[in-house]
Amino acid sequence: MSSVAVASARRIAWLRRRRAIAGAWSQYRRSRPGMIGLTVLALFVAMALAAPLLADESGLRAVNVIGNEPWSSPADFAPLGTDRLGRSIWTQVVWGSRTSLLVGLAATVLAALIGMTVGIVAGFYGRRAGALLMRLTEWFLVIPFLPLAIVLAAVLGPSIRNIILVIGITSWPSMARLVRAQVLTLKERLYVDRSRALGASRAHLMARHILPGVSGLILASTTLTVPVAILSETTLSFLGFGDPSRPSWGKMLEEAFAQGALTEEAWWWYVPPGVCIVLVVLAFTLVGRALEEILDPRLRERST
Amino acid sequence: MSTRIVLGKLLGSLATLAFVVVFNFFLFRVVEQDPVANLFRGRNLSDAQRDELTREFGLDGSKLEQFWSYIQQTVGLNFGRSYVTNQPVIEEIADKAPATIALVGVSAVLSAVFGILIGVLAAWRRGSKRDYAATTLTMTTYSMPDFWLGMLLLTLFAVVLGWFPVGGISDPNAPDAGIGKLLDHGEHLVLPALTLTVAYLGEYALVMRSSLIETMREDYLVLARAKGLRDTLVRNRHAVPNALLPVVTLAAINFGLVLSGAIAVETIFSWPGLGLATYEALQGPDLPMLQGLFLVFSASVILFNLLADLVYVALDPRVRVS
Numbered sequence: 001m002s003s004v005a006v007a008s009a010r011r012i013a014w015l016r017r018r019r020a021i022a023g024a025w026s027q028y029r030r031s032r033p034g035m036i037g038l039t040v041l042a043l044f045v046a047m048a049l050a051a052p053l054l055a056d057e058s059g060l061r062a063v064n065v066i067g068n069e070p071w072s073s074p075a076d077f078a079p080l081g082t083d084r085l086g087r088s089i090w091t092q093v094v095w096g097s098r099t100s101l102l103v104g105l106a107a108t109v110l111a112a113l114i115g116m117t118v119g120i121v122a123g124f125y126g127r128r129a130g131a132l133l134m135r136l137t138e139w140f141l142v143i144p145f146l147p148l149a150i151v152l153a154a155v156l157g158p159s160i161r162n163i164i165l166v167i168g169i170t171s172w173p174s175m176a177r178l179v180r181a182q183v184l185t186l187k188e189r190l191y192v193d194r195s196r197a198l199g200a201s202r203a204h205l206m207a208r209h210i211l212p213g214v215s216g217l218i219l220a221s222t223t224l225t226v227p228v229a230i231l232s233e234t235t236l237s238f239l240g241f242g243d244p245s246r247p248s249w250g251k252m253l254e255e256a257f258a259q260g261a262l263t264e265e266a267w268w269w270y271v272p273p274g275v276c277i278v279l280v281v282l283a284f285t286l287v288g289r290a291l292e293e294i295l296d297p298r299l300r301e302r303s304t
Numbered sequence: 305m306s307t308r309i310v311l312g313k314l315l316g317s318l319a320t321l322a323f324v325v326v327f328n329f330f331l332f333r334v335v336e337q338d339p340v341a342n343l344f345r346g347r348n349l350s351d352a353q354r355d356e357l358t359r360e361f362g363l364d365g366s367k368l369e370q371f372w373s374y375i376q377q378t379v380g381l382n383f384g385r386s387y388v389t390n391q392p393v394i395e396e397i398a399d400k401a402p403a404t405i406a407l408v409g410v411s412a413v414l415s416a417v418f419g420i421l422i423g424v425l426a427a428w429r430r431g432s433k434r435d436y437a438a439t440t441l442t443m444t445t446y447s448m449p450d451f452w453l454g455m456l457l458l459t460l461f462a463v464v465l466g467w468f469p470v471g472g473i474s475d476p477n478a479p480d481a482g483i484g485k486l487l488d489h490g491e492h493l494v495l496p497a498l499t500l501t502v503a504y505l506g507e508y509a510l511v512m513r514s515s516l517i518e519t520m521r522e523d524y525l526v527l528a529r530a531k532g533l534r535d536t537l538v539r540n541r542h543a544v545p546n547a548l549l550p551v552v553t554l555a556a557i558n559f560g561l562v563l564s565g566a567i568a569v570e571t572i573f574s575w576p577g578l579g580l581a582t583y584e585a586l587q588g589p590d591l592p593m594l595q596g597l598f599l600v601f602s603a604s605v606i607l608f609n610l611l612a613d614l615v616y617v618a619l620d621p622r623v624r625v626s
Contacts, residue, residue: 139323142609146564147601150582151331154589227447234449235568239586253452257572262455263470265463274452281447 017212024216027294034290040283044276048097055091060247074268081268084259092247093272099248100280103164104230110168111229112175112222119179120206120214124187134180140173149232153241160243167232175221179214186213216295223288227281234277249273309617317610324602329374332595383596387588393596397578401600403473404566404577407493411500412562416555418501419508420548426509427516427547428539438509446506451568454499458572461495468495471574496573503569504562511554516547549620556612560605 028034047054058064068086069076080089122133149166156162186192192209200208236242237250238257256262256270377383383393419442426438445453462470469475473492479485519525520543528542570579578597585593 139320139327142320142602142606143324143327144560144564144601144605146567147582147598150567150586151594151598154586154591154594155331231447231449235451238449238451238568239571239583250449253449253455257451257455262458262463265459267459270452270455274449274456277449277452278444278447282443285443285447 024294028290031290031293033286037283037286037290040279041287044097044101044280044283047094048101051094051098055088055094057091057095059088059091060095061087071264071266073266080272081266083255083266083269084261089252089268089272092252093249093276096247096249096252096273097276099160099243099246100230100233100250100277103160103167103233103248104226104280104284106164107167107171107229107233108222108225110164111171111225112218114168115172115175116179116214116218118172118176120183120210122176123180123183124202124206124210130180134177137173137176140170141177145170145232146235149236150239150241153236153239158241158243160246163233163236163241163243166236166241167229171225171229171232175218175225178217178221182214182217183210186210220288220292220295223284223291227284227288230277230281230284249277306617310614313610313613313617317606320606321603324599324606325375325378328378328595328599329371332591378599383599384592386585386593387590388584388593393592396581396593397596397600400576400578400581402577403575404563404570404579406489407496407500407570407575407577408559408562408566410493410497411504411566412555412559414497414501415503415505415558415562416508416551419505420512420551422505422509423512424516424539424544424547427513427520428543430517430520435513439513442506442509444506445502446510448503449568450499450503450565451572453503454496454569454572457495457499468492471572473576492573492575496569496575499569499572500562500565503565504558507558507561508551508554512547512551515550516543519543519547522546549616552612552615552619556605556609559608563601563604 051057065082065086065088068082068088070082070084070086072082072086074081080093082088083092118133118137122130122137124130149170152166152169153162156166187205187210192205195205195209233248234250234253237248238254240254242248242251242254250273252273253270256266261267261269381394383397385391386393386396389396422438422442426435429435458470461467469492471492474485474488475492479488525538525543528538533542566575566577566579567582568579569575570577571583574580578600581593582597584590585597
């Protein structure tokens with residue numbers, strides 16, 4: 001009998017969650033900036049996925065494009081011209097989207113995992129352990145991000161995995177702080193008390209009651225971390241930490257700068273990757289802010 | 305009571321600084337198992353040379369002994385010698401700091417002033433065309449890599465139009481002293497400072513806008529209006545000063561950002577400050593230089609956070625009471 005009761009309670013919970021998600025989506029659809037952001041993102045994700053259809057990967061290597069004229073403007077070489085080695089800018093932009101999106105997303109997931117764990121644990125185990133963890137978080141918050149990332153990247157060496165690691169390791173603190181604040185209010189709620197009184201373990205409480213409660217906030221804050229991660233990738237690549245074997249928008253800017261595109265006035269080399277970065281970053285920001293308005297309890301209370 | 309808060313903040317900052325110093329040690333000496341071999345990647349090194357270098361870097365002895373000598377050196381502001389110039393790192397940093405202080409100082413102030421101004425104008429006519437334009441503009445500049453903005457400005461104003469020099473801090477033909485020298489430096493400062501200002505005013509504008517919108521709901525603003533005060537008076541005397549509080553915190557965070565942003569932007573404009581020094585140290589890599597720069601960057605950000613905290617205490621009576 002009890003198993004039936006548990007199953008139906010679970011069913012009710014699922015139904016409720018499904019309804020909450022459907023409700024959030026219908027709210028989200030009404031946000032125009034949010035929908036614009038989502039559309040732009042969908043286009044770039046499609047570009048990254050369809051890269052082999054849009055441009056030939058072999059064109060990324062200078063030996064394969066010996067016939068191309070270097071420094072061709074878009075007027076001479078469709079659609080976006082060539083770089084100093086005669087490689088098509090369009091090919092690099094298309095294939096670079098994979099790296100930029102991958103690094104942005106992977107680094108954010110890493111940061112979210114660390115931030116979420118630290119935030120939940122710090123909020124849940126009040127007092128000592130919590131205070132200690134938060135102190136650590138404050139420390140990481142204060143250390144200026146870029147110098148730390150540079151130093152880490154310099155120590156670890158240039159590769160895409162290290163860039164993801166470096167950005168992930170340096171971007172979690174603000175998320176941890178946000179999650180902790182939310183956990184602190186959640187754990188005083190009656191339903192958590194009730195569950196605790198019924199003998200639920202801490203692990204159960206955290207996984208079943210606290211985590212679902214903060215997941216909306218985590219989603220919004222994660223979405224807002226992606227643009228920061230993408231900009232960080234750009235800067236780190238520009239400073240020379242990009243993976244030498246993979247094109248990325250940041251690396252294109254680095255090469256354009258280092259190889260004199262500015263004095264050659266070869267704007268077609270560094271304008272397209274920059275525009276792509278701005279569009280993707282802007283799109284993630286728009287989506288994140290729209291999500292935040294729906295999912296962040298503090299903003300929701302404010303707007304009602 | 306207020307002194308207790310100040311003292312607490314001071315101790316907190318010192319603890320953070322201590323953490324950074326310890327962290328720095330681990331970063332460079334423990335994570336990297338063999339710095340000497342790493343530094344001389346691919347170069348032949350005799351055992352004798354190797355031992356000498358190890359000793360010179362303070363890498364002989366146990367980790368604990370290394371840690372102790374590192375702490376002593378750091379407290380004495382001895383960060384070792386640059387591998388490239390063989391000058392003491394602290395002197396290199398002292399040489400290059402003024403250029404960065406000028407650039408970051410000007411940009412930090414200008415981005416705050418213009419960001420706040422844009423935020424106020426946008427929030428006060430919330431939902432208007434002006435608000436829409438201001439928000440779109442600031443969100444866009446906020447989404448730009450700072451150095452890319454620098455590349456665009458450099459192309460337009462220095463290469464195409466030729467209004468400003470393409471880089472560096474002084475012209476070889478410019479006068480060596482007096483007003484002429486200052487004007488020459490100023491001319492070189494315009495583009496990098498403009499880049500950093502535009503790149504970082506967006507966040508001020510966005511935060512100021514939402515803070516002011518929040519403040520506009522307060523009862524005392526309704527009262528101020530009910531008293532019949534003119535719109536600009538309500539805005540400038542009653543709304544804006546209260547809405548400025550969160551911006552103070554942001555100023556500290558942003559200072560760190562502008563300082564970091566200076567690394568790439570100084571590189572674009574060959575502005576001979578700490579940012580360009582960081583970029584150059586990375587090419588080596590010149591580890592003692594990087595380490596010293598990392599400490600200096602961190603320490604100045606910590607200092608600015610402390611200042612912001614103290615200003616906050618002075619401005620917001622609620623912090624003093626609680």
